[in-house]
Amino acid sequence: ATTGKNTLEELANYIKRNTDPPVYPSIKVESLESKQIILIEIIEHNEKPVFFKGHAYKRVGRSSPQLTSSEIRKLAKESGEKVYWDWQICPRAVLDDIDWVFIKDFFIPRYESLSKNRLAGNLMELLEALNCIRDNKPTNAGIVLFGRNPQKFFINAYIAVARYKGDIESTERLDYKEFVGNVFNQIDSCDKYIKEHISIMSRLLPHQVEREDIPEYCWFSVRELITNTVCHRDYSDQGSKVIIKIFDGRIEYFNPGGLPSGITAENITEKQYSRNPVIANCLAKIKYIEEVGEGWNKIIEEHRRHPLEPKPPKINADSFSVLVAVYSTREKFEKGNSGINERQKNAIEHIRRKKKITNKEYQLINKTTKKTATRDLQGLIKKGIFIKIGRTGKGVYYTLDNIYKGDIRGHKGT
Numbered sequence: 458a459t460t461g462k463n464t465l466e467e468l469a470n471y472i473k474r475n476t477d478p479p480v481y482p483s484i485k486v487e488s489l490e491s492k493q494i495i496l497i498e499i500i501e502h503n504e505k506p507v508f509f510k511g512h513a514y515k516r517v518g519r520s521s522p523q524l525t526s527s528e529i530r531k532l533a534k535e536s537g538e539k540v541y542w543d544w545q546i547c548p549r550a551v552l553d554d555i556d557w558v559f560i561k562d563f564f565i566p567r568y569e570s571l572s573k574n575r576l577a578g579n580l581m582e583l584l585e586a587l588n589c590i591r592d593n594k595p596t597n598a599g600i601v602l603f604g605r606n607p608q609k610f611f612i613n614a615y616i617a618v619a620r621y622k623g624d625i626e627s628t629e630r631l632d633y634k635e636f637v638g639n640v641f642n643q644i645d646s647c648d649k650y651i652k653e654h655i656s657i658m659s660r661l662l663p664h665q666v667e668r669e670d671i672p673e674y675c676w677f678s679v680r681e682l683i684t685n686t687v688c689h690r691d692y693s694d695q696g697s698k699v700i701i702k703i704f705d706g707r708i709e710y711f712n713p714g715g716l717p718s719g720i721t722a723e724n725i726t727e728k729q730y731s732r733n734p735v736i737a738n739c740l741a742k743i744k745y746i747e748e749v750g751e752g753w754n755k756i757i758e759e760h761r762r763h764p765l766e767p768k769p770p771k772i773n774a775d776s777f778s779v780l781v782a783v784y785s786t787r788e789k790f791e792k793g794n795s796g797i798n799e800r801q802k803n804a805i806e807h808i809r810r811k812k813k814i815t816n817k818e819y820q821l822i823n824k825t826t827k828k829t830a831t832r833d834l835q836g837l838i839k840k841g842i843f844i845k846i847g848r849t850g851k852g853v854y855y856t857l858d859n860i861y862k863g864d865i866r867g868h869k870g871t
Contacts, residue, residue, distance in 0.1 A: 468495070473696065477508045481695050500548055542693050543598035543733040544588055547610055550595040555584070556605045559639065564603070567743040587742075588735045597692065598735035601640055608637055613698040616647050616687065620654060620703040640687045640736065644745060647701070648680045654703060655679075658790045673787045674708065675759040675767065682756070682770075682781055684746045686712045689732050689779075697778075706785045715776040722772035725753055765789045797840070800825060801833050805842065805857070813846070813854045 465484045473479045483498040506513035506529055513524040560580055569575055576583060584590040589599030601607050607614050616636040622629040632654075636647045656673040686699040691714025700711040716722075720730050731737040740746040747755060760769050765786035773780045797805075800823040807814050807822055819830040834855055837843035847853040 465495070468497075469696075472497075472499075475510050477511075478502060478504050479694075480507060481693060498548075541732075541734055542691075543596065543601070543735040544591075545597050546591055546594045547597045547600045550600050550604075550610060552590070552593065552595065554605055554609075555590075555595055555599060555603050556639070560584070560603055563641070564743065571744055572742075587739055589739070596735065598733065598739065601692065602736060602739050604639060607639055611692060611695055613695050614692060616643050616683070616699045616701060618647060618650060618701045618703065622705070624704045624706050626702070640740070641745065643687055644680070644684050647683050651679055651683070651701070651703065651708070652676075655708075655785075656787055658787065671764055671786070671790065673785050673790075674783055675756070675763055677759050678756045678770070678783055679708070681747065681752050682708075682710045682783065684740065685752065685781075686710050688737050688740055688746055690714050691732060706788065707782050710781045710783075712779040712781075713777070715778055716774045722774055725772065797837075797842075798833070800829075801837055801842075804833070804837070804855075808843075808855070808857050813856045815854045819855075 465486070469482055469484050472482050480499055480502065485496050487494050487496050506524055513529055514521045515524055515528070557580055560583070565576055565583070578586075581590065584599060584603070587598075589596055589602060595604070597611075600610050601614060604610070618632075618634045618636065620631040620633075622631050634650060636643045636650070638646075658671045658673060683701070686701070690699055690712050691697075694713050697713035699713070702709040702711070714732060716725070716730075737746060746752060756770060760767055763786065766789075767786045768784040770784075771782045773782075800819075803822055804814055804819055807818070816827065816830050816834065819825075819834060820827060823830070825833075834843060834845075837855070838845060843855045843857065845853065845855055
């Protein structure tokens with residue numbers, strides 16, 4: 458009989474569901490003498506003992522008797538000291554799994570530029586000092602931060618981004634992207650993608666000659682929340698991944714791993730914690746993350762200072778995950794542009810979907826005359842919302858000026 462993918466997933470879920478603390482096994486099928494063998498590999502857990510269906514066992518010869526209460530207390534006391542996941546040695550990883558070129562060409566020059574100090578020692582010594590290598594073996598942090606292919610060892614250590622039309626998931630999904638590689642590449646690529654798909658709006662104030670650019674979302678917050686997801690997620694849970702959902706009116710950041718004991722949505726700006734201190738330290742070295750505790754303060758302050766007064770971020774958390782939502786200001790901006798009629802609003806939405814509109818298309822979607830369409834389109838040009846492409850004839854069309862387009866001006870963060 459063959460062993461299907463569903464069988465392996467059911468077995469993994471069965472083990473995870475019946476162990477406390479949860480165990481996340483690596484399961485694969487191998488052939489031995491024309492037979493299929495299921496190979497289950499489980500990394501030793503830091504918290505001991507691990508209970509299965511409410512009981513703890515030990516191996517004695519060929520038998521597995523239950524632990525006594527005194528043995529349970531002894532094991533719990535011995536494993537009481539916190540051992541962070543990112544500090545542990547990565548099973549099966551070797552030094553060749555580290556991307557030494559990336560460290561030499563990217564990490565070191567950026568660190569030296571920001572710190573204004575030259576790093577002493579060789580690359581091995583640097584990674585040992587950063588707790589990315591121990592005993593000549595990469596740690597989990599070393600692979601996630603500097604691995605050639607971190608997903609080889611941690612299959613769900615990536616960011617998934619989905620864009621939706623409208624404000625609910627059941628509506629049409631416009632796009633789906635996965636950002637893989639090391640966490641630096643994930644942050645940069647994801648940040649660039651999101652900012653290419655949100656708007657930079659402009660307004661002309663009476664006392665200013667130049668237009669004022671206003672981001673639809675708080676610019677710093679977009680990147681900081683991406684960084685928080687990869688920095689503070691629970692990497693030991695490889696059944697889940699970071700998910701970012703972009704709707705018309707908000708962006709949601711889903712992070713596997715709940716808030717630790719004592720940290721709540723209300724006191725998150727006051728308390729300090731890091732589930733992965735080694736990863737956090739390396740990100741802070743090259744300013745990819747704020748000093749512990751400062752990031753959330755800056756997010757809140759940026760929302761307070763935004764000219765369109767966005768809703769503050771909303772945090773929903775339980776013991777397994779954190780969901781942060783930030784809200785668009787585009788609707789407030791559009792409401793502030795008085796004098797735009799329903800026909801013109803329909804045209805704006807048409808261009809958001811189709812990238813351009815002709816006079817004829819304007820007439821069709823609004824069921825109006827050519828004269829009215831021409832007058833409305835000229836009005837949108839005067840307001841700085843539309844620009845006209847072409848002079849005369851059938852080749853003329855209209856598209857959005859940089860008020861709504863999301864005219865991103867090179868913010869990569871590297």
